[in-house]
Amino acid sequence: MPHLQGQPLDLGRLVAQVTSPQRGGIACFLGVVRNHHGGRQVDRLEYSAYAPMAEGECARIAAEATARWDVAVALEHRVGALAVGDAAVAIAAAASHRDAAFEACRFIIEEVKRRVPIWKREYYADGSVAWVDPTAPAGIQAAMPDAAARSG
């Protein structure tokens, strides 16, 4: 099951993957595209990835979660063009004990943000475009007029 998905994410499918009669608690996380960022109105965006490494990092994160907690986990990240409200990332973690389910779910989203090589280009209502930089004060890199002509 690839962790990167070009099609809309379906949390129910991830839940079904991790559910079993032994695991009664399922914690999930869904990250959806917001309509604003840094004070600007977002129209749409594109996620691009260093795909083979992103798949590998997602698999390593899932393996680390299952090694650390008694959980079954599923993790998918959308790539390509997304609209406001679309799910960008979906995570499900099932365990006998809800502590483990919550902790594993939280671990996974934090590690995805920290380690998985995925980038986001936002298209704003004012026509500008920017690569999102969570480490920058404004959250974006300097707008690049030629960015729209390139495909990451």
Added chain:
Amino acid sequence: MPHLQGQPLDLGRLVAQVTSPQRGGIACFLGVVRNHHGGRQVDRLEYSAYAPMAEGECARIAAEATARWDVAVALEHRVGALAVGDAAVAIAAAASHRDAAFEACRFIIEEVKRRVPIWKREYYADGSVAWVDPTAPAGIQAAMPDAAARSG
């Protein structure tokens, strides 16, 4: 929207209720019926509730969550006959920041377990029946041979 549901829970519906373009992070919890409890194999179970109070407690819990965090929340608990693998409780909490979403989701499931007047009668593979008592050492009350004849 009643918090007690006689029909199967649909996490996707709860997620849709809380999702908005301003809230990018959605934490969810799903509690499903396990196939074992206290070393016994569970065939099926029944949830009964003190319905008007349970609705009120669920509404109060949701209100407390939205007062404490900047979140939108949804919460449903199944009542009636459930099979192994069925969802008993479903919670979704959406926020701009995932910290708040996770904390509110966790708060809600803990408060549901602590405050909402709902009871669970388990039917075991060996033919016995018991009311679940999370406060008892074995997790169940003494088996009552006549329990199957009563409807809570």
Added chain:
Amino acid sequence: MPVSAVTTVTVRALLFAGYADALGREVVTVTVPAPATVGSVVAHLRALPGGDRLPPRPLCAVNLAHARFDLGVTEGDEVAILPPLAGG
């Protein structure tokens, strides 16, 4: 010449789950001397046949809200005796 009026309080007691099994019913009309409390209603129920299977201090609610054991109850209140909760 003042007389000591014998006053009582009648409430509707609700029993659930294993407690309903214990007393063999789900609704009991309970009349206790005034001033009445949650605790005096519970004490009355525990004296009924099967009532010894209720704990001395069960979880209780009055008029749909969790209630302390020493909360006063008045005529017509709905007093619910709640077995250990098992939702979630």
Added chain:
Amino acid sequence: MPVSAVTTVTVRALLFAGYADALGREVVTVTVPAPATVGSVVAHLRALPGGDRLPPRPLCAVNLAHARFDLGVTEGDEVAILPPLAGG
């Protein structure tokens, strides 16, 4: 009589997102003197036209795994220069 062999290491450098925009391409074949490190590959890229828009110590990966800046690289390695990650 020993001779000092002039040895080099050639790697495939990958650029993504804003860094690809900066250098105007996504793949650069980089040849640097041995022994080579992630850092020496980055230094080479920063000397190219547009390379000054790369930070001195960007996040990097070698052969699909995150790599420290002082990690050695060998012939044929894939060295990825990663802009700030924005997944999740």
